[in-house]
Amino acid sequence: MFRESYDLSMIISAVVTFMVIVLTIRFVLYLANRKNSQIQKPDWLEDERFDVQRKKGKKDKSK
Numbered sequence: 001m002f003r004e005s006y007d008l009s010m011i012i013s014a015v016v017t018f019m020v021i022v023l024t025i026r027f028v029l030y031l032a033n034r035k036n037s038q039i040q041k042p043d044w045l046e047d048e049r050f051d052v053q054r055k056k057g058k059k060d061k062s063k
Helices: 008-033
Strands: none
Touching: none
16 A cells, blocks of 8 residues: 555655755754853842752752
8 A cells, every 4th residue: 555655756755855854953953052042040030039949859069
């Protein structure tokens, strides 16, 4: 059934198209991540009632 519906050139074309789309998305995400943006606390979190702490599972190397 699969051989009767599709020929080899169509399958190769679909695989190549998929690879081009995936590589394009990966390249765009790489360029977006390359800027080294610093994530900062929003101004509305400066209130003392919000205490942002690290998760317990991560080790603190400063100690």
